[in-house]
Amino acid sequence: MKAPDTGRFDEHDLATVTEHIRLAVANGATVGKYRLEARLSEREAETADQERAEYLRDYVALLSRACDEVEPPLPPASARAWPSDRVNAAALKARVDLVMFLERRGVRFVKVGRRFQALCPLHDDHSPSFSVDPELQRWKCFGACAVSGDVFDFVQLADRVSFTEAVAIVAREATCPV
Numbered sequence: 541m542k543a544p545d546t547g548r549f550d551e552h553d554l555a556t557v558t559e560h561i562r563l564a565v566a567n568g569a570t571v572g573k574y575r576l577e578a579r580l581s582e583r584e585a586e587t588a589d590q591e592r593a594e595y596l597r598d599y600v601a602l603l604s605r606a607c608d609e610v611e612p613p614l615p616p617a618s619a620r621a622w623p624s625d626r627v628n629a630a631a632l633k634a635r636v637d638l639v640m641f642l643e644r645r646g647v648r649f650v651k652v653g654r655r656f657q658a659l660c661p662l663h664d665d666h667s668p669s670f671s672v673d674p675e676l677q678r679w680k681c682f683g684a685c686a687v688s689g690d691v692f693d694f695v696q697l698a699d700r701v702s703f704t705e706a707v708a709i710v711a712r713e714a715t716c717p718v
């Protein structure tokens with residue numbers, strides 16, 4: 541597959557951003573954090589004015605290529621067999637309890653007030669900085685990751701897969717017996 545065109549950014553910019561991510565990862569951040577940032581920028585580009593949208597798309601391409609340099613994406617072999625285009629993501633999400641889903645993945649929560657807290661499974665965490673809001677069915681890492689999201693965002697970051705693959709993985713893990 542041809543690497544996306546990074547437009548206004550050149551190879552020097554790519555090297556700079558790649559080095560930045562490499563350093564951040566060496567200090568405990570995850571590449572997933574930057575992949576999520578790219579995805580959020582992609583989302584923002586959908587509603588931005590034309591000039592800003594073009595800038596954001598170049599930025600997303602730059603960031604994605606830098607992420608691939610630091611940590612090449614895993615092949616989606618685990619998700620290939622599942623007909624993910626048949627799965628309605630919103631309907632699936634409504635059926636999945638985020639705390640239960642994460643506990644099945646080995647995250648151990650403690651209930652604090654109305655939230656559930658745990659060591660962050662996305663970075664090397666030593667004090668519980670990962671929090672789930674069971675009402676909103678959203679998680680947030682207040683530590684090194686400094687990102688938040690829903691069950692699909694989590695799987696995308698943890699497994700380094702696309703949204704479509706994440707939906708397939710959630711569908712499989714949420715329905716298979718313990």
Ligand SMILES: [Zn+2]
Nearest residue numbers: 660663681685
């Ligand atoms: Zn974290």
